[in-house]
Amino acid sequence: MTHNVLVVDDEPKLCDLLASALSQNGIAVFTAGNGLHALKVLESEDIDLIISDWRMPGMDGPQLLAEVKNRYPQVPVIVMTAYSTVKNAVQSMRNGAFDYIAKPFDIDELDITVSKALQFRDILKDNQRLRAELDEQAQIDSLIGDSPSFxxxxxxxxxxxxxxxxxxxxxxxxxGKEMVARAIHKHGNRADKPFVAVNCAAIPEGLLESEMFGHRKGAFTGAVADRIGRFQQADKGTLFLDEIGEMPLALQAKILRALQERVIEPVGDTRERKVDVRVIAATNKNLLEAVANKEFREDLYYRLNVFPIPLPALRERVEDIAPLARHFAHTLGAAAGKRITGFSPQALQAMTRYSWPGNIRELQNCVERATIVASAGVIEEQDLPAYLFAAQTADSSAPLSEINGVPADLEAALAEVEKAYILAALQQSNGVQAAAAQLIGISERSFWYRLKKLGIHVDKIVR
Incomplete structure (x- = not known):
């Protein structure tokens, strides 16, 4: 395993010396001249260990140590100083440093201290991985339901x-698209290999190519070292491309080539890298409509649509609401230190009448809130959020264009329903768009798109 070590010192020659010594052990070394520069490196690189000088201009070693313990508590820090008094050493250890070394230092002593710190970091990473696997299994276990559509x-x-x-x-x-993707991976022949998830809508367009394919050192401003992308991280395993419909057209051609030829080319590199990746993509958009509107490549659509699996909305599997709610109440109640045994008949009736525009994610959030509010082991109707009942009242009014129970203009009717939910979410979030998007279970980018499409001006809604 290759480790990334960040050396922080205002003496360039010492940084070079440490970089040379550590790289002989297969360690990738990053350098910074002070604490502020170090924090910028930490924001962009996955650092396993920091070796920091004690006295530096701008932000010194003790200040950097405090920031690292606050922002990156699992990254060990080794403090080095020419002013190695017992007082400084003891103070650094009390403040969370893993160890300290004194200047001038012996290379063998440095290697031993670095090796111990990296072993410690590996143990923490293994613990994180095990916890993630348990969380992943919990997600897979929530593929619950016996409705025909599910x-x-x-x-x-x-x-x-x-x-x-x-x-x-x-x-x-x-x-539950990601839950289904994880289930496919976990129960397939790549289960012991990586599962790498990428939200295509959450990464800035300028960084997306580097995120997917990696980059070479110096390929662009800020590329201070080689970095592998998500395709290589998922080699031999599964790459989950969530919200693929939000991917920019310019990158779609490169994704298509990676799928067709199983090769990628990192940014700033001329060499191709072979990858063996099983791709699962997900979208909440109508991709055929996006193809017709020239917003999505037709060839990429057919390359992705080899085995389509449409997931039903929760309102289309009403009989699954009760078992899902019980599952969430049991797991979330246990996490909160409460023993929730179930729901009252009135609470379940209210939940089955609600249309759940945010689907399973919204149901989970609703149950989590109810487990916190509930004063007994059974969740009652009054423990549920008020918006469930307000929405049921609003749903009773049919569109004006309805003829014999069927809307004459389906698109217009759907737009009215969509607009009503967005306005309600904005009202509940006091006009904070990110919070409103989370309330109804869609991405911020998708929320902004809907605002524009429906002609909603936020500054006219909440003042």
Whole structure:
């Protein structure tokens, strides 16, 4: 395993000396001239260990140590100083330093101290990985439901899990697309290999290519070292491309080539790298409509749509609401130190009447709130959030264009419903768009798109 070590010292010659010594042990070394520069490196690189001088201009060693313990508590720090008094050493250890070394130092002593710190870091990483695997298993276990529409999803997962076919998961936000992707990976023949998830809508467009394919040192401003991308991280495993419909057109061609030829080219490199990756993509957009509007490449769509799995909205599997709610109440109640045994009939009735525009994610958030509020082991109707009941009242009013129970203009009717939910979310979040998007279970980018499409001006809603 290659480790990344950050050396922080205002003496360039010492930084070079340490970089040379550590690189002989296969360690990738980053350098910084002071604490402020070090924090910038930490924001962009996955650092396993920091070796920091005690006295530096700007932000010194003790200040940097305090910031690291606050922002990156699992990254060990070794303090080095020419002013190595017992007082300084003891103070640094009390403040959270892993160890200290004195200048001038012996290279063998440095190697031993660095080796111990990196072993410590590896143990922490293993613990994180194990916790993540437990969380992942909990997510997979929440693939709960016996409705006909959800049984078809489970059958599709069972059919495709052992193959290398590209899967396209489609459905509204919050329907559990990532949970299904993890289930396909966990129960397939790549289960012991990495599962790497990328939210294509959450990464700035200028960084997306580097994030996907990696980059070479010096490829652009800020590229201070080589970095592997998500395709290489997922080699031999599964790459989950969430919200693939939000990917810029310029990058879609490169994704298509990676899928077709199984090769990638890091930014700033001319050499191709082979990758063996099983791709699962997900979208809440109508990709065929996006293709027709020239917003998504047709060839990439057909490359992704090898094995499509549509996920039903929660309102289309009402019979699954109760078992899902009980599952969330049990797991979330245990995490909060409460023993929740179930729901009252009135609470379950209120939950089944609600349309759940945020789907499973919204249901989970609702149950989490209810477990906190509940004063007994059974969640009652009054423990549920008020918006469940307000929405049921609003749902009773039909669009004016309705004829014999069927809207004459389906698109207009759907737009009115969508607009009502967005306005309600904005009202509840006091006009904070990021919070409103989270309330209804969609990404900020998707929320902004809907505001524009529906002609909603936020400054006119909440003042």
């Amino acid at each position: 049984r078809s999803v489970l059958q599709a997962v069972d059919s495709v899990r052992e193959s290398a076919a590209t899967v396209l998961l489609s459905g509204e936000s919050g329907t």
